[in-house]
Amino acid sequence: MSGSFDILIVGIGGQGTVLASNVLGEACIMENRTVRSAETHGMAQRGGSVESHIRIGGQHGSLIAPGTAELLIAFDLLEALRYRHYLPPGGRLVTNRRLVVPTSVYMQGLDAPDEEAIIAALGDLDLSCVDAAALAREAGSPLAQNIVMLGAASHHIPLASGTVLEAVRRCVPKKTVDINVRAFQLGRDAVKRC
Amino acid sequence: MAAQYLLGNEAIAHACLEAAIDVASGYPGTPSSEVIDILRMQDERPFHVEWSVNEKVAFEIALAAAWCGVRSLCTMKHVGLNVAADPLMTSAYTGVTGGFALLVADDPFAHSSQNEQDSRRYAHFARIPCLDPASVQEAHDMMVESFALSEEFGLPVIVRPTTRICHSKSDVRLGDVRGEHRTGTFRHDPKQYVTIPAHARLLHRHLNDKQSRIKKRLVERGFNHHTIRGETAIVASGVAAAYVQEVIPDNVSFAKVGAYPIDEEWLKDFVDQHRTVLVIEELAPVVEEAVRQVATTTEVSGKMTGTVPYEGELSPASVAAAMRRAGFAPTETFPDATPVQGVPPRPPILCAGCMHRATFFAMKKVFRDGIFPSDIGCYTLGLQLGAVDTTICMGASITVGSGIAHSGEERDVVCTIGDSTFLHTGIPGLLNAVYNGANIIVVILDNRITAMTGHQPNPATGVTATGEPSPPTSLEAICRACGATFVETVDPYDLPLLLETFRQAKERKGVRVIISRQPCVISARRAGIRRKPYTVDTEQCTGCGACRAFGCPAIAFADGRPTITDLCAGCGVCADICPSGAIHTEGRR
Ligand code: SF4
Ligand code: SF4
Numbered sequence: 096m097s098g099s100f101d102i103l104i105v106g107i108g109g110q111g112t113v114l115a116s117n118v119l120g121e122a123c124i125m126e127n128r129t130v131r132s133a134e135t136h137g138m139a140q141r142g143g144s145v146e147s148h149i150r151i152g153g154q155h156g157s158l159i160a161p162g163t164a165e166l167l168i169a170f171d172l173l174e175a176l177r178y179r180h181y182l183p184p185g186g187r188l189v190t191n192r193r194l195v196v197p198t199s200v201y202m203q204g205l206d207a208p209d210e211e212a213i214i215a216a217l218g219d220l221d222l223s224c225v226d227a228a229a230l231a232r233e234a235g236s237p238l239a240q241n242i243v244m245l246g247a248a249s250h251h252i253p254l255a256s257g258t259v260l261e262a263v264r265r266c267v268p269k270k271t272v273d274i275n276v277r278a279f280q281l282g283r284d285a286v287k288r289c
Numbered sequence: 290m291a292a293q294y295l296l297g298n299e300a301i302a303h304a305c306l307e308a309a310i311d312v313a314s315g316y317p318g319t320p321s322s323e324v325i326d327i328l329r330m331q332d333e334r335p336f337h338v339e340w341s342v343n344e345k346v347a348f349e350i351a352l353a354a355a356w357c358g359v360r361s362l363c364t365m366k367h368v369g370l371n372v373a374a375d376p377l378m379t380s381a382y383t384g385v386t387g388g389f390a391l392l393v394a395d396d397p398f399a400h401s402s403q404n405e406q407d408s409r410r411y412a413h414f415a416r417i418p419c420l421d422p423a424s425v426q427e428a429h430d431m432m433v434e435s436f437a438l439s440e441e442f443g444l445p446v447i448v449r450p451t452t453r454i455c456h457s458k459s460d461v462r463l464g465d466v467r468g469e470h471r472t473g474t475f476r477h478d479p480k481q482y483v484t485i486p487a488h489a490r491l492l493h494r495h496l497n498d499k500q501s502r503i504k505k506r507l508v509e510r511g512f513n514h515h516t517i518r519g520e521t522a523i524v525a526s527g528v529a530a531a532y533v534q535e536v537i538p539d540n541v542s543f544a545k546v547g548a549y550p551i552d553e554e555w556l557k558d559f560v561d562q563h564r565t566v567l568v569i570e571e572l573a574p575v576v577e578e579a580v581r582q583v584a585t586t587t588e589v590s591g592k593m594t595g596t597v598p599y600e601g602e603l604s605p606a607s608v609a610a611a612m613r614r615a616g617f618a619p620t621e622t623f624p625d626a627t628p629v630q631g632v633p634p635r636p637p638i639l640c641a642g643c644m645h646r647a648t649f650f651a652m653k654k655v656f657r658d659g660i661f662p663s664d665i666g667c668y669t670l671g672l673q674l675g676a677v678d679t680t681i682c683m684g685a686s687i688t689v690g691s692g693i694a695h696s697g698e699e700r701d702v703v704c705t706i707g708d709s710t711f712l713h714t715g716i717p718g719l720l721n722a723v724y725n726g727a728n729i730i731v732v733i734l735d736n737r738i739t740a741m742t743g744h745q746p747n748p749a750t751g752v753t754a755t756g757e758p759s760p761p762t763s764l765e766a767i768c769r770a771c772g773a774t775f776v777e778t779v780d781p782y783d784l785p786l787l788l789e790t791f792r793q794a795k796e797r798k799g800v801r802v803i804i805s806r807q808p809c810v811i812s813a814r815r816a817g818i819r820r821k822p823y824t825v826d827t828e829q830c831t832g833c834g835a836c837r838a839f840g841c842p843a844i845a846f847a848d849g850r851p852t853i854t855d856l857c858a859g860c861g862v863c864a865d866i867c868p869s870g871a872i873h874t875e876g877r878r
Binding site for chain 1: 291292293294319320323400401424453456457458459460528531532534535604605606623624625626627628629631632633634635636637638639640667669670673741742743837838840841842844845846855
């Protein structure tokens, strides 16, 4: 294929997908890798479904084609389901095991699958999951869920985990470095098959 | 410099520092906004940078600075250029002395826009050069060069990245920030700057005379280049060129167009050497039209043959599919991956505690069968609440509302417009409505900031782009000066008062203005304002569902019963809506 290692990070606007992608990009620079990424800005960030494409070793465009991602990282379980077609059959998904039900579901009386149903529907993938909210609280801030997820996914990212951790230190706000370093470690240690 | 990981817009902003600009102006608009946001926050190079009240104003500021010999930048999104089109067209006649780069970001797929117009058409229309980058690095390099090019030809130069450049990141190599400053001096030259007919006719000829030199120069500079590798060829521009390079076979020739106007001789020479040419570009078939004009026996495919889609954004997969349709064999085949069906959508939504939601709620309650022309901002998301009936362009809520009222429509017409949009182009609409006796209600959603594009200050905020205090514009005084006599300001978190004010307005005739004022929750949080979160008392809650229709994202439901999550911003409006008094601040009964 294109020779790049393609990671799609998905979540909800406000969950910090952009920061997570910044960490991976910074880590690529530290390891002298080329990198291309694309992210969602503007209106969709207001609580909408968002995606960040990161192509480690990428040389051309920043978009990943559906069906070809090497790794899908989902900050929300419902978003994992929405974007799973970016993975090839049996592809690798690291996901938060919780979901936030979209407000429009309540307002319009739509059906939303629950956690068990979604996990079952993702069962044909190489799936691992963490409870990002619980681990982020344990690390010291509910805002650190994005870094918990990066820690959990770090086993499968072709960058040294030390480099990624150093990139976390450089990218997060100064006051939150300790919390985020803890979040990364907790995510890295806690991840398991669902 | 070592490589850095930067957003396209960050690289573009840095390029302006490297080119030693002395004036920057713009109006926020996704995907262009971060450029001025970065320039106004940086401290590597001090110079005048402003958020102007609209794109026409911004354009004229930067143009005049360039007349005075300094280098200037003006930024906007594609639709902003419609607003600035008037000075744009004649600025090609007057020309410039200092380099003047106009950064206009296009938005294929209309990710956050009302249309998919192509700014390359404007460059063609005005007869000025346009640079069209294919990558973040190229956006940076072209931005640096645009100023020198502008000075060489004495013309404004459009730099036109698309969303996928502005909002992509990559490893980028930057140059050094230059230290020297120029001081502007206005040179009296009425033949250049006073475009009365006698002068305009001559200036038009000068503009036309420059064209052939520009075309040659753009090829010499390497913006337009090609490699011959076979008897079939692909011509691509912008980010599509990057997608093509991912999948083009070795025996297919490739021409990359990165600048306009295209030199016809260069293009013809390339086209003539091929049996078939496929043109791949986003938005309008600008390159394709040029190829068709020079092609004699070569078979040309592209948008006009239905080979490349006209609408939306291209991607590696759609480029490969177009190649296959045209008989090429892309080096990669992309799987046919379809999304899972039936996943509930997650559209963007007004924030928990957003003042727009409360205002829309009261508006809909009082004006049950009202007609709701609206405008462009976060509040366009009021569509989900049934509170937005029209949106066409900046400032059009009041004028569209006036037109509906003048058509003889008898239902109440209630227009909603944000503070920034009102100051952008809403004021003439209000003035016109009063002058011509429209029967409408105008609600100014005043959250003291330009929120949707990333919380930029505007004249109502009380600070400039660079953080200097400025007298906050009085919207009340502006509305009164436009001739409105009913001008009421309310706090939308005070739901009973808001409802009462809407009812009073409904009783009257003529132009009635309600200013609904409360800071945007995001900027309020950044300013350190904390409100106590609310909770639902499960014993008092009857499960009536009144709060469900309000649609606050901090209210979740399990088995039909509400709970309030940690997204709660403490606006308290749901507590006023609950008929059983079941919602309180935490710890209070
Ligand atoms: S950013 Fe501000 S204006 Fe926009 S939806 Fe959120 S609270 Fe409302
Ligand atoms: S007080 Fe009620 S309406 Fe306001 S943010 Fe909290 S839950 Fe939403």
